[in-house]
Amino acid sequence: MRFTVLGSGSTGNAVLISSENTNVLVDAGMSAREILRRLGEVGIPHDRLDGILITHEHGDHAGGLRVLMASVDCPVFISRPTEDSYYDTRAGGQNGDSESSKRRAALKDRTVEIESTREFRIGDIDFEPFSVPHDAADNFGFAAKKDGVKVATLMDFGHMTDLIKEKLAGCDAIVVESNHSRDMLRACSVYTWDLKQRIMSRTGHLSNEDLSDWLQNDFDGTARHVVLAHLSQRANEPHLARLMAETALQMRSPLFRAETKITISHHKQPTEWIGF
Ligand SMILES: [Zn+2]
Numbered sequence: 001m002r003f004t005v006l007g008s009g010s011t012g013n014a015v016l017i018s019s020e021n022t023n024v025l026v027d028a029g030m031s032a033r034e035i036l037r038r039l040g041e042v043g044i045p046h047d048r049l050d051g052i053l054i055t056h057e058h059g060d061h062a063g064g065l066r067v068l069m070a071s072v073d074c075p076v077f078i079s080r081p082t083e084d085s086y087y088d089t090r091a092g093g094q095n096g097d098s099e100s101s102k103r104r105a106a107l108k109d110r111t112v113e114i115e116s117t118r119e120f121r122i123g124d125i126d127f128e129p130f131s132v133p134h135d136a137a138d139n140f141g142f143a144a145k146k147d148g149v150k151v152a153t154l155m156d157f158g159h160m161t162d163l164i165k166e167k168l169a170g171c172d173a174i175v176v177e178s179n180h181s182r183d184m185l186r187a188c189s190v191y192t193w194d195l196k197q198r199i200m201s202r203t204g205h206l207s208n209e210d211l212s213d214w215l216q217n218d219f220d221g222t223a224r225h226v227v228l229a230h231l232s233q234r235a236n237e238p239h240l241a242r243l244m245a246e247t248a249l250q251m252r253s254p255l256f257r258a259e260t261k262i263t264i265s266h267h268k269q270p271t272e273w274i275g276f
């Protein structure tokens with residue numbers, strides 16, 4: 001199994017998880033055109049996709065989905081609450097041609113209903129989803145499993161729960177949100193107070209500080225790769241997120257040292273493939 005983060009940040013997220021025979025696109029938050037371009041860049045043409053998995057309805061995870069559907073022929077794996085919320089948009093005009101009805105038409109007969117708490121399979125990859133605290137209908141993280149290799153992906157969650165800590169144990173790689181620096185977010189002059197409160201809340205986004213705390217105190221050290229994702233372009237700096245994560249790993253008690261490599265994902269280009 002191998003994966004690449006095609007792009008990640010407040011402007012759009014997409015991850016590609018592949019086995020020899022199966023390719024799963026996780027989220028379609030960039031424009032369809034950009035997703036197709038990046039799939040080509042990492043060597044997986046769009047006609048080789050076996051499924052698109054949507055974690056939640058927010059625009060930076062599902063905004064490119066409708067247009068992308070015209071270029072691919074694979075199904076969309078989505079939970080019922082997320083699908084309903086995806087259609088419940090006020091974007092577009094008031095006539096019958098609104099964005100909402102376009103979305104329904106694009107997904108008609110092309111979805112596979114999943115549940116955020118029940119295992120499912122796409123091709124030959126098993127997915128073990130788990131709920132995460134976020135202000136969306138039904139957001140989830142998951143562990144993708146194949147031949148004893150386990151890769152977890154979770155973005156858009158306000159705090160580390162016991163369930164998340166449990167699900168991240170024993171993983172070979174973890175793609176995890178490191179959204180903002182608390183100080184940079186507080187000082188950010190572009191965001192309104194309300195938006196800052198939303199981001200910092202228990203159902204908002206995970207900070208560098210929260211992730212560091214988990215890396216230092218709760219991470220089991222198994223994962224050889226931790227990829228930092230969903231970095232805010234306004235309230236974070238890649239080098240700062242990396243420094244905080246690497247420092248946290250070094251602060252672990254000597255008995256629990258971890259040989260873990262930190263990789264930063266970018267909003268503009270895919271990461272290298274990380275494989276097992
Ligand atoms: Zn997001």
Ligand SMILES: [Zn+2]
Nearest residue numbers: 056058136156
């Ligand atoms: Zn979100």
